[in-house]
Amino acid sequence: MKFIDEATIEVIAGNGGKGSASFRRERFIERGGPDGGDGGRGGNVIIIADENINTLIEYRFIKKYVAQNGGMGRGSDCNGRGGEDIFLRVPVGTIVIDVETNETLTDLSYNCQEVIIAKGGKGGLGNLHFKSSTNRAPRKTTPAGEGEQKTLKLELKVLADVGLLGLPNAGKSTFIRSVSNATPKVADYPFTTLYPNLGVVKVEQNKSFVIADIPGIIEGASDGVGLGIKFLKHLERTKILLHLIDIFPMNESDDVVSKNIAILEELKKYNIELYNKPRFLVLNKVDIVNNDLDNTKIKKFIKDFKKYKTNTNFDKVFLISGVTGFGCKSVCFYLMDFINKKHESNL
Ligand SMILES: Nc1nc2c(ncn2[C@@H]2O[C@H](COP(=O)(O)OP(=O)(O)OP(=O)(O)O)[C@@H](O)[C@H]2O)c(=O)[nH]1
Ligand SMILES: [Mg+2]
Structure with a gap:
């Protein structure tokens, strides 16, 4: 007899960090120019098949999984740190369905198979990127990307x-x-x-x-x-x-x-x-x-x-x-x- 074990969870990948709009300020160096670093990328939510897990019961207790945001870029050309990824371990054979679109995102068929199920946002670019011969003091940065958010249904025929x-x-x-x-x-x-x-x-x-x-x-x-x-x-x-x-x-x-x-x-x-x-x-x-x-x-x-x-x-x-x-x-x-x-x- 086949029996469907299932759980519905929410996954939220990390947002990217903001890029920095900063200028070099040092004594004796006038108009030091832009030095704003990029924001770090947001953490991904990754699903991984693990043959030591038999059921989806853990996912009936904890329903929300949030990966870390990326760090903000800073001055002195410092890029923000990347947000940490999180890993959700599920039994081999688990099918992952996006509840909103009803689309099957993945079907984990072998041990240790890994799939990024919600992607972290890109970090924003700092103003250092926008320096040019005509604009030596750009204030421009690009916005950071948002992490993907999804409601997922996990299904396993057991x-x-x-x-x-x-x-x-x-x-x-x-x-x-x-x-x-x-x-x-x-x-x-x-x-x-x-x-x-x-x-x-x-x-x-x-x-x-x-x-x-x-x-x-x-x-x-x-x-x-x-x-x-x-x-x-x-x-x-x-x-x-x-x-x-x-x-x-x-x-x-x-x-x-x-x-x-x-x-x-x-x-x-x-x-x-x-x-x-x-x-x-x-x-x-x-x-x-x-x-x-x-x-x-x-x-x-x-x-x-x-x-x-x-x-x-x-x-x-x-x-x-x-x-x-x-x-x-x-x-x-x-x-x-x-x-x-x-x-x-x-x-
Ligand atoms: N005192 C006592 N009664 C029990 C115990 N386990 C089950 N019963 C009783 O025994 C009766 C039958 O229990 P069920 O669990 O329906 O038995 P079953 O094996 O599933 O029976 P079928 O589905 O008819 O094959 C019920 O009245 C239960 O309350 C127990 O540990 N102690
Ligand atoms: Mg019975």
Whole structure:
């Protein structure tokens, strides 16, 4: 599933500095002549593609980017300093659209690609430039140029990095609501989610990933039971799967282990590559735990689950509550780390 991540920002390049209209004034030198330097150029706003950035989420927080103005020219033939450029780092694949004209300004397709997106104004010329045989004392300077100002829409087609797999009511939508900007419907009946939802998870500055919530899968899904398995295709391009499990189902007689083993069988039937992706267990609803018996239940669940060959990665089994947020952050940190490591090992 493609999902458009987007942000609208304002960029303002620096104005050029004014040129100076100055005359040399020194003792013993009469009519010293013009010596006004040029103004410096204004700073540019430059956009640069960075393969370490996954989403545009930073640009939803800070919306205005202003480059420095150029310095003014001064006497004694001193030119003003140039304004500093600013660099906006965006993911590879970002498209930049000028909101006013609806024109696509650039499409950043490779790492480190740089484009000046708003040009700084030229510095004005100082009067030194206008000295001639007929005018030895020009007061003329040229005006400084203004920096360009634009409202830009940044757009990125993203694929989910992490996919959520689970039975109906496991709490997938609750989890994605708790950790990302997505707001899928949550309810206490099965098959609440009818379409996939994607959300951006911001872990820290410049570290974010995309997570996909899909409808619940049940035994027989490959034969069309429930909503079927067609939604599994949305997980095909992900790097990791989280298998979310309601560890304390409302119906206590539910056999949580075998129901969840069954959906892994469905996954395997659907696509062996998807089944072979790194997959972790996330045991949800631990806020319900209120005695040692419950804790023993969790341990027993893990022990029983491990008896089956399911290709689950047991390096880490997460205990969370999507409702209270307990444990959710550490899942996200772990996922971010995992995605980055995977990215490095692919380089
Ligand atoms: N106590 C408790 N209840 C939870 C937790 N997470 C989800 N629930 C409840 O479980 C029910 C199902 O949650 P959803 O997030 O809709 O589950 P889902 O996996 O998206 O379900 P489908 O979309 O139907 O597949 C809701 O009533 C939630 O309030 C949790 O951490 N603790
Ligand atoms: Mg749901």
